[in-house]
Amino acid sequence: MRESLERMLAKGVDNSLLRFGLGKAWLDEGNGGEAAVHLRRCVEFDPKYSAAWKLLGKAHQLQGDKAAARLAWEQGLEAARAHGDKQAEKEMTVFLKKLDKAVQ
Known part of the structure; x- marks a missing residue:
C-alpha cells in the first residue's frame, strides 16, 4: 500500500x-x-486534522522525542476540541497522561 x-x-x-x-x-x-x-505535512495542509496530530505524536514518541510528541498531542487536542472530535480528544488526553507518568 505504501508503495502505491x-x-x-x-x-x-x-x-x-x-x-x-x-x-x-x-x-x-x-x-x-x-x-x-x-504527518507534519498533513497537518500543514489541514491543521484541524486531529487524527493526523494523534499519529504525529505517536511518530515522535516512537523516535523517543517526548517533547515533540507532547506538542503534537497538545495541538491535536486544540484541533479535536475545535472540531468536536471527542474520540481523538479522549485518546490524546490519555497519551499525554501516560507521557506525564513516564516522565515522573
Whole structure:
C-alpha cells in the first residue's frame, strides 16, 4: 500500500489524505522518522486534522522525542476540541497522561 501512495506522491498528487495515509503506513512499519515527515505535512495542509496530530505524536514518541510528541498531542487536542472530535480528544488526553507518568 505504501508503495502505491509513494507513486502517487511522485506523480505530483499531494494532499492531506495522501500524507495521512503515507504517515500511517510508515508508522505501521515502525519508522517514526518517515511517518513524522508525512504527518507534519498533513497537518500543514489541514491543521484541524486531529487524527493526523494523534499519529504525529505517536511518530515522535516512537523516535523517543517526548517533547515533540507532547506538542503534537497538545495541538491535536486544540484541533479535536475545535472540531468536536471527542474520540481523538479522549485518546490524546490519555497519551499525554501516560507521557506525564513516564516522565515522573
